[in-house]
Amino acid sequence: MxxxxxxxxxxxxxxxxxxxxxxxxxxxxxxxxxxxxxxxxxxxxxxxxxxxxxxxxxxxxxxxxxxxxxxxxxxxxxxxxxxxxLAPSCTAQSLVVSTTPAFASLWLIPRLGDFHRLHPEIDVRLHSSNDVVDLQRDASVDLAIRALFKPDPQLFEQPLLDEYFGAYCQPGWQPPTAGSPVELIDVPWLSSANVAVDWAAWCAKADTLGWLQNARYRRYDEEQHALQAAVAGHGLVLASNVLVAEAVVRGQLVGYRPEIRLAGARYTVVCVPGRERQVEVRAFSEWVLGRNVG
Missing domain, CATH: 1.10.10.10 (Winged helix-like DNA-binding domain superfamily/Winged helix DNA-binding domain)
Known part of the structure; x- marks a missing residue:
C-alpha cells in the first residue's frame, strides 16, 4: 500500500x-x-x-x-x-512552551510548580520572547500561549483568559488633590482594536483628564518592570488584569476604580492542528485551562 x-x-x-x-x-x-x-x-x-x-x-x-x-x-x-x-514510560518527556516574557514571569511561572507536581515526568521548557514563533515552521515549539485579537485559522486554539486593562496601585494609595501632580506608571499596551491603551484613554473614561496636565510619568518598556514599580509604590499603573493577577492575590496591588476598564485581547493556547493529541501537550493544555486568575 x-x-x-x-x-x-x-x-x-x-x-x-x-x-x-x-x-x-x-x-x-x-x-x-x-x-x-x-x-x-x-x-x-x-x-x-x-x-x-x-x-x-x-x-x-x-x-x-x-x-x-x-x-x-x-x-x-x-x-x-x-x-x-511506544517509548519507555520512564523516559523524560519534554514540552516546549512559547509565550511572552511578561506572561511567563507574571502569570505562568508562579503557577508552574503545580504542573510539575502533577506531572513530574514532563520537562517543561519555556521559550519566552516578544517575537511570535511560526509554529508551522518551528517544530521545536510544541504550543504557545498568546494574547490574540482575532483567531488564526491555521492553528488549533483553546481560549484561556479574557483580558482588560485597569488602574492598579499599592493598598492605601490616595488620589491627588486638585492641582497636585499624580505619578502615572506608563508602559506600551495594545487593545483588542490594535490601538494603544494609554492613560489618556483611561482618564477620559474615568473623567479625570485633569490629571494629565500635571502628571509625572514613570515610563518602562517592559510590562513586568512597570508592575514592579507599582508594587514599590512609584505610582498608579495601567495594567492587564491577567498580568497583575498574582500581585493582586498577594495583596501587593489593588484595583483603583475597578469599574473603569479598557478592552484587551484574549489569551489563548495554540498549537499546530494534530499536536493537541500528544500526551504532553494535552496534559499541559488541560492543566493550564483549569487555572484562572484568582
Missing amino acids: FAKLPLTALRGFESAARLGSFKAAAQELNISPAAISHQVKSLEAFLGVRLFERSSQNVRLSADGERLQPYLYRALLEIQHGLHM
Whole structure:
C-alpha cells in the first residue's frame, strides 16, 4: 500500500518547507544541501509539479508546495506521536512552551510548580520572547500561549483568559488633590482594536483628564518592570488584569476604580492542528485551562 511512497524525499521537503531553506533543512537532517535539493527534485518528479520556486538568492514554496506542506507536517507529526507512545514510560518527556516574557514571569511561572507536581515526568521548557514563533515552521515549539485579537485559522486554539486593562496601585494609595501632580506608571499596551491603551484613554473614561496636565510619568518598556514599580509604590499603573493577577492575590496591588476598564485581547493556547493529541501537550493544555486568575 505504501511501497511507492518516497519517504526520504517527503521528510527532506517537509524540513525545507518548514524552515524555508535547503541549507537549514540540511543542518536539521545532518546531510548536505545538495542532498536536500536532490530529494526535493525527486519528489517533484514523483508528483509532476514544482514544489519550490528557485532563484540565485533563495528558494520559496510554490502554490503546490504551500498546499502540500501542512498535510505532510501533520502526517509526520502523527508518526512521531505514534512512535513516542511506544517509548519507555520512564523516559523524560519534554514540552516546549512559547509565550511572552511578561506572561511567563507574571502569570505562568508562579503557577508552574503545580504542573510539575502533577506531572513530574514532563520537562517543561519555556521559550519566552516578544517575537511570535511560526509554529508551522518551528517544530521545536510544541504550543504557545498568546494574547490574540482575532483567531488564526491555521492553528488549533483553546481560549484561556479574557483580558482588560485597569488602574492598579499599592493598598492605601490616595488620589491627588486638585492641582497636585499624580505619578502615572506608563508602559506600551495594545487593545483588542490594535490601538494603544494609554492613560489618556483611561482618564477620559474615568473623567479625570485633569490629571494629565500635571502628571509625572514613570515610563518602562517592559510590562513586568512597570508592575514592579507599582508594587514599590512609584505610582498608579495601567495594567492587564491577567498580568497583575498574582500581585493582586498577594495583596501587593489593588484595583483603583475597578469599574473603569479598557478592552484587551484574549489569551489563548495554540498549537499546530494534530499536536493537541500528544500526551504532553494535552496534559499541559488541560492543566493550564483549569487555572484562572484568582
